[in-house]
Amino acid sequence: MTVLAQDLRLDANAIDYALLAFYFALVLGIGYLARKQVSSSLDFFLSGRSLPAWVTGLAFVAANLGAIEVMGMSANGAQYGLPTVHYFWIGAIPAMLFLAIVMMPFYYGSKVRSVPEFMLRRFGKPAHLVNGVSFALAQILIAGANLFLLASVVNLLLGWPLWLSIILAAVIVLAYTALGGLSAAIYNEVLQFFVIVAALLPLTLVGLHEVGGWEGLVDKVASGPGGEEQLSSWPGNQLTGFGDNFLSVLGIVFGLGFVLSFGYWTTNFVEVQRAMASKSMSAAQRTPIIGAFPKMLVPFIVIIPGMIAGVSVTELSGENKAALLAGEAAPSGATFNDALLLLMRDLLPNGMLGIAIAGLLASFMAGMAANLSAFNTVFTYDIWQAYIKKDKPDQYYLRAGRVVTACATILAIGTAFIASTYSNLMDYLQQLFSFFNAPLFATFILGMFWKRMTAHAGWSGLVAGTGAAIGVFLLAETGVWDLPGQGASFIGAGAAFVVDIAVSVVVTMMTRPKPETQLVGLVYSLTPKESRTRSTVGEDAGWYRNPGLLAGIVLALTIVLNIFF
Template sequence: MNSLAEGLRLPTNGLDYTILAIYFVVVLGIGFAARSSIKTSLDFFLSGRSLPAWVTGLAFVSANLGATEILGMAANGAQYGVYTVHWYWIGAIPAMVFLGLVMMPFYYGSKVRSVPEFLLHRFGRSSHLLSSIIFAVSAVLIAGVNLYAMALVLEALLGWQQWVAIVVAGLFVLAYITVGGLSSAIYNEVLQFFVILAALIPLTIVGLKRVGGWSGITHSLSDSHGSAFLTAWKGTGIGSVNPLGANWLTIVLGLGFVMSFGYWTTNFAEVQRALSAKNLSAAKRTPLIAAFPKIFIPLVVVVPGLIALVMEPQLGKVKNLPYNDAIPVLMRDLLPNGVLGIAVTGLLAAFMAGMAANVSSFNTVFTYDIWSAYVKKDRPDSYYLNTGRVVTAVGVLIGMGTAFIAGSFSNIMNYLQTLFSFFNVPLFVVFIIGMFWKRTTAAAGFWGLLSGTVAAMLNYFWLYKGGVISIPSDQGANFVSSIVAFVVGAVVMVIVSYATKPRPVEKLQGLVYGTRSPGMDELPAEGDGAWYRRPALLGWGAVVLAALCYIPFSL
């Protein structure tokens, strides 16, 4: 679909192009600078496990700050209103804290190189291979979303056809990941984090001024969409009707627990950043540091979506102005040249961060967990380093193809959440039960993962899309699919576990809660033991702060 119509063409000039060109040069420069540090495959895929917590923490949040956040959450803000904050304060922060405090000691302490490799140690080869394939498929599908969003901006900026923009943008991302590996991606993500904020903060401030501040938004949208549109919980009682098409139970269980924990605790594109940290303490603090900026991202993503809806009441109601265009609409109408160049650069930075995160996770999982484990075993390390570079190119090419799938959705967040319910939730079921129940068997891991994935797909395509059950929105259907995947996967795991023989407890050290591996006893490095760096303080501080943020939107 051609979502950015001619009327949305951004009025760019030479100054905007200059800012964009400088950014591209810096990004490539970081890639070539990182190349000198790559000596082994571990350097290429996990930065040699050498990065400090503040770097991995900012990269963690930046890797997620791609199309999901910028176009997707702004689209959600325009379509669902303030209900969108649930994706942050209940749908991200608790799970990020759980990852840092509970799961990272197992991931990092066991010295695995990827999330599927943890399943290899816990459940064996069948679960490992199935999870590796699922990770690889989901990574390139999500990379395609970011690439598609990047193509939208290039289409607006240069007037290129989308397929041309997709190819050019994909090749650019390919260049700096192939050259500099994960280190290049991570250091660029730190840069991109600040560039993204430099783009979104002025857009939000100018937009608020144009519509008369928050009171102007409240007056306009309350009249057109009802007062509940600007609250977080009003209208979410069971049986009530709201734009989100979900009630408080499906929000808490479907989004806040199943989908959220499924994404943040098993998504290797995020976990990979923590695994690249220099020690266990830094690995645990990575998602906890990321949680604090994550709390405030709605101010520069969801609020612009509301502003766009005030300025363009036809947003989402006409074919050539879908919800995905909320941010480009504001850029076109509000920003002068120069600032517009920064905004465009910030959007491209976001999309490159999201795509790079998924491509780097794809090349790691494919090389370590599929190629070296089942196809070409026991080759020299240099062979796998070169394989990783080739696989990076393959991942980008596949991402170019999957980008066109994303183009068929008016709201790309709906598409992403559908993918998460299919792939991440069933993985979370296997992880959480396997990590906390010693009786869980290898066969249970495989069948739980397979049945959960199939159940989510059947619920979405057959029951929801087939019209067997009525759910008010795609997002509501995704919440239900997530709950179905979790329940079916968990029930199957319990049944199969009691029908098959478990592994001896001594072979589960460091893989199940209550057991420990030598890596989990690692002492904090000098300075890491300071009170303000304690993981528990950071984690619970983030949870309390996120809960307090609900107060102004719950009245």
């Protein structure tokens, strides 16, 4: 890594720094301007439920377009090629549409302020506490990892010391999230989305030009290590690690496409919070759908640059790629994680380089801001207000939110330094994510459609499901069960889902259900149709604002993309 650091140092000049500085000025400016909109805790934590759907929709995608996505998926592109698109087309789109059409009416319609609060209303305190605490903990860990990745990129690219980059980045993110709350985070996510596209789209174009267009890329990938298989999305054996085609497809569809992705997109408050901030039921339903359009196209500017790097960057192509695919260190010392940085170094002149660096830093910061804004909401509403300081005036919780944001940032600096001692922390974090999200999804879906499901079933299902996922993880880690590739987390998530359902059903049969009057608005069969439907007049009128129709268009386009690639 020390040898490589010199090679990765980007040749940034004054113009690049000026472009970067301009971006940061705007980021802080948004925080300052958004502050004027904050007069109550609901303004601070949920933007007063007032944002238009295109803003929340883009924020919905951008909140997820952080470090893992941009660096990780281009690394996956360099390593596995086109099968990586499953993370987008199978692993995100269907779940986003499901969230929009089926679940959003309950989230938005019940007027809860967070996902744990929904747990509280549906299943009572134990489930609420389990969910709230585990979510808050996960966010701090992830925020720290984002912060560390951000700082290490700055360190690598520009040569600033690690500790300085960590603290500087933390201060900037803190400044705008503590000032403007969720609005500032969301507006910056929208800004960030455009910067990332402005950075990656030209990079993709130059890259394609460099390797001789799409045809050239196809030829070079096919003749390189990895071969033809990297050029079609199915069956994706290299990605799952299953030798058998049928098992591989099953793993992708059920593990990644169903349990992992539905768990992530439909119950992760970082995402759901963005939809909750929109101004009407119709806008809330459209949020994930509007997000799905760019989500469909993101792989083209993330995975394709990765693939280009895998054939054109000296450190990553030929024998280096072969060595890395075989699980050994490349002779050049590079890893697939460096794919995007190396490609930028090779192809971009000053000017475009500054924009590209701004885009990368933007994605890291927005990821962290999303974690912070979700954390402060859950901590303030679901832990502080629910269990520690009840019944204070609203202004108290608004102040508390700002203080919590500051504390969370300091904690994140701490977890960033912990993260810096691990080399593959992101893998573990993603694994942790599947521990909590897969069972959460099972509990949610059961709770939303089965009115008999009891409070005890709520928390015991969650705990058992998480336990099952951890069990599979330990078996795979200790080598008792040999699951290479991403197969382990697919199976872990599947196990969590099945065990959660089984335990919930058994416990429900042995305990007493909640009275039906308490479940109105929370369970499908007990919710009057009116409170689930959206308005179709005024700003919600028009066919192009119909969530069902939009979802159909997205689904059709996704199927077409799957056929072509």
